[in-house]
């Protein structure tokens with residue numbers, strides 16, 4: 001029987017969340033990332049712990065079948081791999097930033113300027129698309145200090161909270177890419193490995209769905225049930241059960257996180273009482 005090999009980051013911002021995602025899919029992985037590989041106990045999955053920069057190449061060469069890494073790295077490395085699923089964590093952006101005191105009047109600011117970055121491919125194609133002629137200074141790390149040491153006029157780097165830019169006297173002037181962790185796969189998966197990937201994806205989606213939704217229970221007078229059902233789309237239609245008290249019912253449904261507060265307000269106006277909201281562990285449509 002075949003085993004699916006997944007590459008995840010050994011140590012860094014993605015490690016913990018990648019492992020947590022596998023765990024939430026019910027996959028039991030022996031503790032510790034001290035060794036380079038691990039075998040899941042209850043799913044035909046082998047884990048390869050790697051540097052994130054190396055993951056696209058390993059997946060292209062089929063050393064790993066699938067991998068989890070930032071979209072920024074996938075696009076920068078330009079390997080022959082396919083993006084399967086956005087995973088919704090480690091959100092960040094790749095942005096251009098310049099010294100705070102500089103006036104900025106649009107992208108043409110960067111004409112004839114030097115930009116330091118660890119993302120020369122993404123930056124190069126962006127500048128080309130925008131018809132900006134700037135020179136790219138490729139550096140491996142600590143990009144944010146490049147302007148203050150005179151290496152560059154601006155930088156192109158990953159921004160999350162913005163505090164690194166702030167402490168280095170820089171301001172963000174243009175977002176080039178919005179990034180998050182993604183699942184990538186080899187373009188050459190055998191049929192049996194593709195089947196394993198489909199099983200894994202099914203679980204990942206169930207977990208993601210569950211995270212985006214809440215289970216809601218409430219009590220309402222029977223006269224309000226029709227109005228409340230209209231507010232609560234649920235997976236099909238809400239479950240309505242009679243309460244011991246004559247003329248009242250309990251209504252159960254599922255609400256999307258994004259609509260949550262709006263829905264609650266409408267439910268109260270429609271006559272709902274004793275509203276309970278509980279997290280969902282897995283959700284299969």
Ligand code: PRT
Nearest residue numbers: 012013014051052053070090092158159160161162163164
């Ligand atoms: O050793 P290895 O090569 O595996 O790790 P790495 O050092 O290359 O990567 P790592 O662990 O730092 O980041 C892995 C991935 O996390 C990145 O490729 C991004 O997709 C994502 N990510 C999310 C981030 C950030 N947030 C982030 N804030 N990657 C880097 N940063 C850095 C950024 O470079 C800058 O120095 O944090 C600083 C900015 O953060 P703020 O919050 O101050 O704006």
Ligand code: ZN
Nearest residue numbers: 051052053054
């Ligand atoms: Zn890296």
